[in-house]
Amino acid sequence: MPAKSPAQTLLEKADKKANSSAGWFSSANSKFEEAGDLYQQAANAFKIDKLFKEAGDAHAREAECREKCQEGNEAAQAWWNAAKAYKRISPDLAIQALSQTITHLTKAGRFRQAADREKEIGQIYLQELNDLRKACDSYERAAEWYSQEDAQATANACWKDAADLHAEIEQYPQAIARYEQVANGSLNSALTKYSVKEYWLRSGLCALAMGDPITAKRNMQKYSALDTTFSSTREFKFVIVLIDAVEAGDQEAYTGAVYEYDQVTKLDNWKTNILLKIKKSIAEDEDVLR
Incomplete structure (x- = not known):
């Protein structure tokens, strides 16, 4: 029998910890915290072995442990790490993990970061899946969030990308409305005029x-x-x-x-x-x- 890789050993340890019943003196919380740390270590070990699907899966399990401990920020980070691993092998899994990240970020009112992740989804739809309509929706959502966080230049760049995509899928009235919106937003600044x-x-x-x-x-x-x-x-x-x-x-x-x-x-x-x-x-x- 081949020897288990360090990643595999860590993963089994994490599974065991997550599925164990909490003892008299330890809380369920501390059990999931420890399991989460082990999943994170397993994920990093899988990355060293260039096993990106396994790394993504381990980060996703880490994220679920963080959620059980009500650690929203840590869960968001774990889902994002999962997305980065999945990006190497599966656009669809990457989008799913990014959507989970966004759920946590918007709950915490971190709309600027949510916009960054939504824009990432847009890029995956555009470059990997060639789904212009969905890419367009993601750019518009990201632009809304950037806009409400006063990141106007970044919002305008997303509106402009959305306008280009509206035109490519022959939604010309929507494209015109977006171009006009970006132009109006750019008229008053010497930098963007x-x-x-x-x-x-x-x-x-x-x-x-x-x-x-x-x-x-x-x-x-x-x-x-x-x-x-x-x-x-x-x-x-x-x-x-x-x-x-x-x-x-x-x-x-x-x-x-x-x-x-x-x-x-x-x-x-x-x-x-x-x-x-x-x-x-x-x-x-x-x-x-x-």
């Missing part, structure tokens, strides 16, 4: 992707009134040229404008995708008119 034109450009593209050049035009006028320098920017002029091309059903003018803009300011993937969607709609309109 420069990025406002980018949010308004994205909002304009969303309106065109919706097939609504009239709203796009109205919004551009509204934004120019909010910031008088906006109408002299390349972003503003670009959207106006695109609106004209869409209204005229002129694919050539549209493609020319996109090419010219890209020569000076490289288009990112998000813009490239949405500009292709708009171009397609011009082609479809032309087919209808034929």
